Amino acid sequence: MMDVRFRCVMQTLIVCVLFLSGLLCAEAAWAASAKPLLFLVAGQSNAAGTADKPSSIVVHSGAFWNGKEWVSPLRDPVFPARKGGFCPALAKAIADGTGRKVYIVNVAVGGTSSNAAYFKSPKKSWSAYGSLRGRAKSIYRKAVAHLDEPFEFGGVVWMQGGTDGIYYAKGLITLEDARQGIEDVLTWLTDSFGKVFVIGIGYKNGAEQYDLARETIHKTMRQVSGTIPHCYFASDMPIRLRSLGLMKGGPGRPDAHYLIRGYDMIGSDAGKFIAKHIAERQGRR
Numbered sequence: 001m002m003d004v005r006f007r008c009v010m011q012t013l014i015v016c017v018l019f020l021s022g023l024l025c026a027e028a029a030w031a032a033s034a035k036p037l038l039f040l041v042a043g044q045s046n047a048a049g050t051a052d053k054p055s056s057i058v059v060h061s062g063a064f065w066n067g068k069e070w071v072s073p074l075r076d077p078v079f080p081a082r083k084g085g086f087c088p089a090l091a092k093a094i095a096d097g098t099g100r101k102v103y104i105v106n107v108a109v110g111g112t113s114s115n116a117a118y119f120k121s122p123k124k125s126w127s128a129y130g131s132l133r134g135r136a137k138s139i140y141r142k143a144v145a146h147l148d149e150p151f152e153f154g155g156v157v158w159m160q161g162g163t164d165g166i167y168y169a170k171g172l173i174t175l176e177d178a179r180q181g182i183e184d185v186l187t188w189l190t191d192s193f194g195k196v197f198v199i200g201i202g203y204k205n206g207a208e209q210y211d212l213a214r215e216t217i218h219k220t221m222r223q224v225s226g227t228i229p230h231c232y233f234a235s236d237m238p239i240r241l242r243s244l245g246l247m248k249g250g251p252g253r254p255d256a257h258y259l260i261r262g263y264d265m266i267g268s269d270a271g272k273f274i275a276k277h278i279a280e281r282q283g284r285r
Contacts, residue, residue, distance in 0.1 A: 034098075034099070034100050034152075035100070035149075035150050035151050035152045036100060036101035036102065036103055036149065036151045036152070037094060037098065037100050037101070037102050037103070037151070037152055037153075037154035037278070038102075038103040038104075038105065038144075038147070038151045038152070038153050038154060039090075039091075039094075039102065039103070039104050039105070039153075039154045039155060039156070039157055039274075040104075040105050040106075040107060040136070040140055040153075040155075040156045040157070040193060041087060041090075041104055041105070041106040041107065041108055041156075041157045041159070042106075042107050042108055042126075042136055042156055042157070042158050042159075042160075042189070043108045043112070043126075043158050043159040043160035043199075044108060044109065044110060044111060044112045044113075044159070044160050044161075044162060044163055044201075045108070045109075045110030045111055045112075045162075045257070046085075046086075046159055046162065046201055046238065046257060046258065047085070047086075047106070047108035047157075047158075047159035047160065047199075048080050048081055048085065048106065048108040048109060048110050049076070049077060049078060049080070049081025049082070049083065049084060049085020049086070049087065049106075049108075049263070050081070050082075050083065050085070050110070050257045050258075051076075051081075051083050051084035051085055051248075051257065051258060051259060051260040051262075051263050052083065052084070052248050052259050052260055053083055053084055053260055054075070054076035054077055054083055054084045054260070055075070055076045055084045055085075055088050055089065055260050055263065055264060057075065057076075057088040057089055057092055057264065058073050058074070058075045058088070059073055059074040059075070059088055059091045059092045059095060059102065060072075060073040061073075061095045061100075061101045061102065062074030062088075062091040062092075062095060062101060062102040062103065062104065063101075063103050063104075064078045064079060064087065064103070064104045064105070064106065065079065065103075065104070065105045065106070065139070065142075065143035065146075066079040067079055067080075067139070069146060070103070070143075070146060070147065074087070074088055074091050074102070074104065075088055076088055076260075078104060078106055079106055080106060080108070080109075081106070083260075084260040084263055085263050085267075086159075086263040086264070086266045086267035086270070087104050087106060087267065088264075088267065089263065089264040089265075089266070089267025089268045089271065090104075090157065090266075090267035090268075090270055090271040090274075091104055091267075091271070092267075092268070092271065093267065093268045093269075093270075093271025093272050093274075093275060094154070094271045094274055094275045094278075096275070097271070097272060097274075097275025097276065097278075097279065098275050098278050098279065102154075103147065103151065105139060105140055105143045107132075107135065107136040107139050107140070108159070109123075109124070109132060109135075111124055111163055112124045112125065112126055112130075112132060112160070112163060113125055113126065113127075113160075113163040113164045113167060113181070114126045114127060114160060114164055114178075114181035114182055114184070114185045115127060115164055115167065115173050115177045115178050115180070115181030115182075116128065116129055116177070116180070116181055116184070117172075117173045117174070117177040117181075118167055118172045118173050118177070124163075126160070126181075126185045127181060127184065127185065128184065128188070133188060133192075137192065140193075153193065153194055153195075154195070154274065154278065155193070155194060155195035155196060155197050155274070156189045156193050156194075156195065156196045156197065157197050157199065157234070157270065157274075158185075158186070158189060158196055158197065158198050158199065159198075159199040159201060159238075159266075160185075160201060160221075161182075161200055161201040161214065161217045161218055161221050162201045162214060164178050164181065164182075164217050165201075165210065165213045165214030165215075165216070165217040165218075166210060166213070166214075168213045168216065168217060169209050169210045169212075169213035169214075175216065175220065178217055178220060179220050179224060182217075182220060182221050182224045182225075183224050183227075183228070186198070186224065186225060186228050186231050187228055189231075190228060190229065190230045190231055194230060195230045195231075195232070196225075196228075196230065196231045196232070197232050197234040197270065197273070197274050197277075198221060198222075198225045198231065198232065198233045198234055199234055199235045199236075199237070199238065199266060199270050200218040200221045200222055200233065200235070200236050200238065200239065201214065201218065201238045201239075215239070218236065218239060221233075222236070232273075232277065234269075234270040234273040234274060235266060235269040235270040235273060237265055237266045237269040237270070238258070238262075238266055241258055241262040241265070241266075244262070246258055246259045246261050246262030246265070247259065247262065
């Protein structure tokens with residue numbers, strides 16, 4: 001009797017092992033055959049990368065466009081960053097969550113705004129009156145032309161809001177100006193590229209007037225992104241970093257950017273959201 005039970009248990013275990021092995025093999029085969037995911041990173045300086053030092057994260061299943069060629073593995077500084085940013089952590093979280101290679105084209109520019117009512121120069125504006133939209137398309141086309149394998153476009157990762165918050169605090173733009181600018185640029189991004197994942201900056205650095213203004217812009221960006229098809233609010237991690245001691249400043253200047261640990265947290269948080277979104281779309285949970 002015991003022998004019969006033992007054989008039944010062993011047969012059940014063998015069936016389970018074979019079933020799980022089949023699933024793992026199928027998963028591995030799917031990941032190996034799936035096209036790489038390409039993301040366009042856009043926005044302002046915190047998206048460009050302005051950390052205190054390069055990150056230690058290296059993504060061997062990723063590459064980035066440096067303006068002339070694709071560079072692999074993906075590690076800081078990811079063009080146009082001079083030091084560290086959130087791109088490596090973003091790519092790692094997406095690669096880990098999807099099992100696919102990740103390519104990044106970063107077109108972010110420091111100190112840029114979205115609204116059309118006020119901006120310092122066309123080179124600093126994402127509005128229809130600025131030059132950054134044409135620049136982004138040009139860089140993207142050049143990067144894609146140099147990619148020697150088929151790929152799937154994963155989406156735009158948009159990280160912006162700080163500069164518009166400053167303009168709003170100074171009375172240079174109204175909240176309606178900011179709202180219209182956010183809606184216009186996010187609509188343009190979805191129309192031009194497809195999917196957009198928003199990271200709201202809205203950072204706090206202890207200057208009450210500006211903190212309140214940036215938080216207001218942050219909330220507006222979250223609200224607006226929820227009304228645009230194919231636009232998703234992926235992370236509000238930046239607004240939490242000052243309380244965690246993960247921001248930095250310069251002489252006589254309040255904290256304005258993130259330490260590399262903060263950037264890694266932003267990239268990881270947004271990357272996990274994006275990976276989950278992709279997995280759910282493909283029915284792979």
